[in-house]
Amino acid sequence: MKVLGQKSKEFKLQRAVVVSLAACLTVASYSANAGDVQTEGFTLAPSLGYLTHSESRQGAEDAADASIAAGYQFASPWALELAYTISEPGNPIASGDLDANQIRLDSLYHFGKSGKAQPYAVFGVGKNEISGGPNDVDETLLNAGVGLKYQLSKALSMRTDVRAIAGLDTDTMETAFNLGVHYVFGKKAAKSKPVSKPAAAAAPMPIKVTDTDGDGIADSADKCPNSDAGSKVDQNGCYRVLKEDVRVELNIQFANNSDAVVSDSFAQVEELATFMREFPLTNVEIKGHTDDRGAATYNKQLSQKRAQAVADILVDKYSIDASRITAKGYGEEQPVASNDTAAGRVANRRVEGVVSATVEKIIK
Template identity: 35%
Template sequence: MLQLSQNCDLVQTQHTRMFGYFTRLQIGLFLAAQSLVGSEYNFYLIFTYCKDKKMIKQRKRYSVTLGVVLLAGTTVVSAQIIKNGPYIGPAIGYYVFDSDNTNNAEDAFHYGLSAGYQFTPKLALELSYFRMGSEIKDSMVDEEGTPQLAGEDLDINMFRVDGIFNFLSNRWTPYLVIGYTRLSQDPQFRYDEDDNPVNVGLGFKAAITPALSVRSDVRGYFDEHGESDYGVNLGLFYLFGSPPAPPPKPRPLPVKPPPEPEPIVKPIDPCTLDDDGDGVNNCDDLCSGTPKGSRIETTGCRILTVPKKITLEILFDSNKAVVKPQYLQSIQEVAEFMRKYPSTNTEIQGYTDSRGSDAYNRKLSQRRSDAVRQTLIDEFGVAGSRLTAVGYGESDPIADNVTAVGRQQNRRVVARIETVVEEVEKSVR
């Protein structure tokens, strides 16, 4: 058992004791429950309120004590807790008014009923009504002019609308509560509207069964007059609805027959294997991992189709058809390409700039293409049957003919040779 106390002398459980200028009130609540599956645990809650009152200066000191002890059995309740649906339950509490309160009310117990709806495991909305039997604190005259003496009965009604936010969603749940409160009293000492404080608090909820739980919280009440009241609440709530379906029981594992003895396997010669399936065994395959469907040669390497090309471009002086020595190296490279790929042929195309007549330029471009063709034949031994020379005159310029630089680029002979050949993939070994 755990019991906390402040500004109180020795307090005996579940007894009221009065002496001197001190008044002590103690409430003990014992709850014992048995779960749906038969597991048993005890819940022992002690709520202690102590009030010390000095008559000389009317100075008050308050202490609110809440102790909780849980004695659990050796097993845990396994039933699933209902987490959504409507709920209802009775509640009691104690309300401590601000020491300077204008309600002219003594601190008092209250009792009532709360009902709400649990929308999700962590969010609920709740409506509550409480009746508070207090006493008039100081002799005054109420709003109707009737004198009221200190100590006479003062009835207070309390209505609350609260939002409850659970930090967890299991058997033991701390929670935050934020809500709106309306207090009305008879007789009325205030000459304005009834109190409408906002309440904020922290509490703890413990499930006794899947549908039944006990809940306790401490709250502060803050109104528009700058007053701060405090209170504690204790309630027992029943949640309607069905608990979530328990998880299906695991199916029993099938009994496996004893394993059969593994057959004796003769070792396989790796050279008889063909991992990539190209028809060449692993020992002779120089290119492993050949894609299926590829053409291969005897070493297991693919036969690849590779495009080959070369381009020749020679520039000429104005009104000239003489091949300059600086272009002989380029012409030689074309000749070597054609010797390497004997199936290739090419057209040698000659061009001029735009100066001069079209007929003259066509003849000049023909002489230029003939000069390059003859160089390939005479100097580098390319067969004339593989070469065709054509003059296109000033057509198809590649630059403007306004500037000298542009005209220089248009006075040209070009040849493009393309072919496709088959090559064997290089070995990866």
């Protein structure tokens, strides 16, 4: 009977390991067709690990374990997980292995992202059950640790962490090492459809009739009969007017995690202000941006502060009416370069603005 019981326990652990590995493979195969990078949504994180015991708990020895965690990643640095862990540590005191199970509710806090790597802290509370030894254990536990996620694809990351797990009732301590994958199920950004361009209007056919000034328009329809021969005129025989768009562009870079406008950028702001005074009917949208390091919510707030800082200079220093200025932060949503390089991140930490006006020039 002991042999059968031991085989049953071994089968249970093997089954947990197989389920965890199968979940890893399923998540990995699904992520191959994933779209945009997910920053919010439900999460699934199977893993394998190892538990070490700094103090004896029912004679339990160090052992491998298998875990599965499901939760939700919020649109902030925070995430919440419900995790279940199973292991069968050896027991030199009693014959056969022990049955050890943990269920935990954990909080994760993610720090700033560096390239594809993102560190995080984890802490939580749970329940620990050990049976099969001289005395069964049923206790409350606390755990805390640090970990790292490394992005493999749009929604899939490798994940590893180390934790200290304290048993409150038995006054014992465990150390847990885990390695697995982390998948985020979320909505993908809809792809914008290309806007079709209107077909160019066909040029009017010239009328071969009496044309005194030689501009190609018949005298009967020529409202400007004294135009120069061979000049470019409209259908009324008058000189054509070219409507030309003139514009001023603003592109200011910012230091990492800063919304301060450096003095080297003031010349661009002054040029924009001069243009807006020359064309008093123009308005401008000041657009703030960041790189992708840090949480998306924080980056949106930082980009708004950057845009507002430039808008305030236009109003306070150059007396541009605030009603003509809109400041809006876009966070990390509109990069102009890759965030995987330092130069690309510098280019993405920016404030943009474009002001345009139409002027008319006579073409002869």
